[in-house]
Amino acid sequence: MREQTLKKAVxxxxxxxxxxxxxxxxxxxxxxxxxxxxxxxxxxxNIPLKPESVVDTTMATVIAKDGYRVSTIEHLLSAVHSYGIDNLRIVLDNEEVPIMDGSSIGYCMLLEEAGIEQQNSNKKILRIKKPIEVKDNDKFVRLEPNKECIFDFSIHFPHPAIGTQKYKFHFSTKNYKEEIARARTFGFLKEVQYLRSKGLALGGSLDNAIVLNENGILNQGGLRYKEEFVRHKILDAIGDMSLLGIPLLGAYISYAGSHKLNHLLTKKLLSEDKSYEIMELGDIEQTYDYAYERI
Structure with a gap:
């Protein structure tokens, strides 16, 4: 398979x-x-997408250059990566990517409107050769060798609407759109005042997030998936791992992972060159051609 970009600007x-x-x-x-x-x-x-560009991981992944920031990039990047796009310019007239409805399905629709164009260079992937992990007490994110691209995530929140959730996602464009893309970001009503005092969540509403009070969900339509909370964590992880700048072949496994841990994992991986190898997709065409199915 070849590298890909958009057919037209949107x-x-x-x-x-x-x-x-x-x-x-x-x-x-x-x-x-x-x-x-x-x-x-x-x-x-211009800010290139790479781990060195990350300057903050508090509630979102933020990149910057010369003091100028772009925030909340993970949802868009999750969709861009999942549609197999390698070369792209994202032009903004302010410091934050539009949140849309709090998921990535709006970005998927935007990419489909633009269309995907195959280019001449072979696509390259990063294959995990040995396990690598970052921990924070009981929280962890880990990469392991695998013939597939898999995201296996677990979370636990002491809230009646969440509790313990687990989801194992086998990556493909089709699976992403069906299983992950519509999962929204979420937050707790009791934390809103604190976040806004820190200059965060100022644009948040029931239109672009799942909001929870002490007893349940405030959104009138309820959840989109039974495990929407952990599926959104996978959506975030796909976006954060795309800062590697190259598609990943291996298993991502996490308990209570975060933007911070994902960023530390990308940095640790790239610093240990025996943990991975770069391969041209032509070398394993049958394995990865399936992953980027045409929509």
Missing amino acids: EVVGIGLHKGVPVKMRLEPLPENSGIHFFRNDVGV
């Missing part, structure tokens, strides 16, 4: 989840071997 206007400011986003094709870049056209700053 635009959307929305608000940021944490800053609550209006933002216009334009997705533009890039030539092969360009990678993924964020461009703040209000300040003229």
Whole structure:
């Protein structure tokens, strides 16, 4: 399989989840071997997608260059990665990606509107060769060798609507759209005042997040999936791991993982070159051609 970009540019206007400011986003094709870049056209700053660009992981993944930030990139990147897009320019006129409805399904629709174009260079992947892990007490994120790309996630919240949830996701574009993309971010009503005092969740509402009080869910329509909370954690993890800049072949396993732990895992992996190898997709065409099914 070859590298991919968009067939045409597409635009959307929305608000940021944490800053609550209006933002216009334009997705533009890039030539092969360009990678993924964020461009703040209000300040003229280009930020390449790589672990070194990450400056904050509090409630969202934030990248920056020369003091100019782009926040809450993980939902968009989750969709971009899951549609097999290697080369892309994401143009923003403010510091946060639009939150849409709190999931990634809106981004999936935007990518389908643009269309996917195959390019000339072979797609490369990063194959995990030996286990690698980052821990924080009982919380952990781990990568293990596997012939498939798998995300296996567990969470526990002492809340009647969540409790213990587990989900094992076998990656493909089709599976992503059906099983993961509609899972929304979530938060607790009792924490909203504190978050807003820290300049976070200023754009949050029942239209773009699952909101929980002490007893249950405030959203009138309820949940989209039985395990929507842990499925959203997988959505986040796919986006965070895309900062590797290359598709991953292996098993991602986590208990109570976070943006912070995911970032530390990408840094640790890239610092230990015996833990992985870079392969051209042509070497294992049958394994990975299935993963990026055409929608």
